[in-house]
């Protein structure tokens with residue numbers, strides 16, 4: 001199991017479902033040019049970019065254990081789900097997530113809240129599991145925390161054309177139907193230790209999650225960043241952004257706020273250990289693993 005992260009009196013576990021090369025860099029970041037890729041190759045490879053110039057990604061959840069609650073942030077891809085557009089996630093049958101959760105000493109019954117930073121395929125999968133041919137909430141006692149405009153957007157998109165977002169059909173709407181959703185604003189003080197911070201752009205109402213108190217805190221970023229390359233070049237959007245310029249502004253704002261501080265950044269997709277801090281670099285930022 002990856003080493004747990006201690007933040008004040010809170011423990012954070014990473015639960016990894018997959019890790020490896022997934023997408024070609026130049027496709028994944030449409031604004032990235034061959035020239036800029038060459039300029040950055042030396043530090044990107046081998047850790048953040050494969051020998052074939054593919055982005056190295058980790059697919060994982062963060063399990064936040066505060067003195068009051070167990071909160072699972074993002075729920076990976078999940079099993080048994082038809083994903084025709086993504087062969088590497090299609091009808092997965094993996095016990096890695098399950099084993100990763102068990103290694104924390106907690107089980108599905110112990111999860112009080114599931115927070116989805118946004119409603120993309122690799123962040124909602126374990127929201128549900130297949131039981132007797134039906135999609136049911138995986139975490140029987142959990143409330144699921146979704147941002148209002150995010151849920152509204154994906155509900156409409158699914159209604160308009162379900163084939164463009166099968167994960168909404170099997171991993172989001174069954175949670176709504178089971179009355180398990182707490183709909184919140186993306187700017188939301190959950191309690192004195194957990195705060196949602198709006199980081200829109202990658203999706204319409206994406207949020208990040210700040211955990212802890214000033215001086216001993218971390219930010220679980222979700223997908224407001226996919227590669228440390230976007231710290232140096234915050235304006236580089238990724239291929240499935242809802243609004244790339246807005247995503248760039250979200251990066252400048254959040255990194256500007258937390259760079260050169262003690263706040264630990266826990267990214268969704270950077271390769272293990274996925275965590276570190278942002279520091280100033282030229283007119284932007286750089287990522288230092290920690």
Ligand SMILES: [Zn+2]
Nearest residue numbers: 120122223268
């Ligand atoms: Zn993602």
